[in-house]
Amino acid sequence: EAQVTQNPRYLITVTGKKLTVTCSQNMNHEYMSWYRQDPGLGLRQIYYSMNVEVTDKGDVPEGYKVSRKEKRNFPLILESPSPNQTSLYFCASSLGSGPGNTIYFGEGSWLTVV
Amino acid sequence: AQKVTQAQTEISVVEKEDVTLDCVYETRDTTYYLFWYKQPPSGELVFLIRRNSFDEQNEISGRYSWNFQKSTSSFNFTITASQVVDSAVYFCALSEGRGNYGQNFVFGPGTRLSVLP
Numbered sequence: 001e002a003q004v005t006q007n008p009r010y011l012i013t014v015t016g017k018k019l020t021v022t023c024s025q026n027m028n029h030e031y032m033s034w035y036r037q038d039p040g041l042g043l044r045q046i047y048y049s050m051n052v053e054v055t056d057k058g059d060v061p062e063g064y065k066v067s068r069k070e071k072r073n074f075p076l077i078l079e080s081p082s083p084n085q086t087s088l089y090f091c092a093s094s095l096g097s098g099p100g101n102t103i104y105f106g107e108g109s110w111l112t113v114v
Numbered sequence: 115a116q117k118v119t120q121a122q123t124e125i126s127v128v129e130k131e132d133v134t135l136d137c138v139y140e141t142r143d144t145t146y147y148l149f150w151y152k153q154p155p156s157g158e159l160v161f162l163i164r165r166n167s168f169d170e171q172n173e174i175s176g177r178y179s180w181n182f183q184k185s186t187s188s189f190n191f192t193i194t195a196s197q198v199v200d201s202a203v204y205f206c207a208l209s210e211g212r213g214n215y216g217q218n219f220v221f222g223p224g225t226r227l228s229v230l231p
Contacts, residue, residue: 043205043221090159099209099217100147100166105159 002027004106006091012112013081021076021109023091029104031097032074033058034066036087037108043090049074050097081113117141118208118222126228127196135191135225137206143167148182148189149207153224159205165189196229203227 004025013019025032033048035058045058049068063085065077074093078085089109094101117140127133139148150162163173165182173180177194193200206222 042223045219088157097217099145099211100164101209101217102149102161102164103219104161105151107156107158110157 004091004093004104006106006109008109009107010110012114014114015082016080019078019081021089023074023076023106024072025093026072027093029093029095031094031101033092034076035090035092036060037090038087083113086113087111118206118220120206120222120225122225124226126230128230129198130195132192132194133196133227135204137189137222139187139189139208141208141210143210147209150191151205151207152202153205154202198229198231201227201229
């Protein structure tokens with residue numbers, strides 16, 4: 001089944017404790033990205049990657065890192081999480097990076113930083 | 115700058131009623147794409163439909179239909195004979211190119227639909 005898989009789905013962590021949210025897609029998609037969803041602010045892009053070893057900042061990259069060493073994986077790293085990073089996170093992928101490519105989302109990761 | 119407006123923040127209907135979710139967009143590009151996504155209470159984002167700016171034909175998929183009108187910059191979504199399982203937040207989204215940097219994908223704020231039994 002074609003899908004975007006992210007883990008963990010639910011996490012409560014403490015301020016400053018590094019964490020990684022993994023993301024993997026099995027559709028051979030070139031383009032991958034991370035979004036966060038917050039009440040009243042909608043979906044905002046954190047980082048995106050147009051291909052292996054190519055990553056770039058989205059709208060809200062502060063406090064996050066990403067890497068794209070393999071085509072299928074695009075982990076999101078929070079080096080020193082803070083409470084304002086409490087959010088619902090989505091990994092997403094699409095076949096290409098041009099407009100019109102449908103973006104497929106993972107199931108979401110609910111992250112709480114206390 | 116591109117923008118997507120979903121003026122209806124929340125809608126409640128009784129099961130079997132028809133409901134239309136409005137979406138109005140702004141763009142300067144002549145080539146763009148419009149999408150609808152569904153977010154049920156479990157949280158995932160489910161792709162529903164994609165339209166390009168050159169195809170104004172309405173589309174029907176089961177109980178779902180979409181009306182794209184370039185003249186009014188609208189891409190409305192109608193659910194016929196709504197069911198409780200249709201309860202979700204629905205997002206309209208707009209995609210344009212951004213040169214060599216892929217696509218600029220902008221979501222509307224979403225409309226929360228509650229279908230009551």
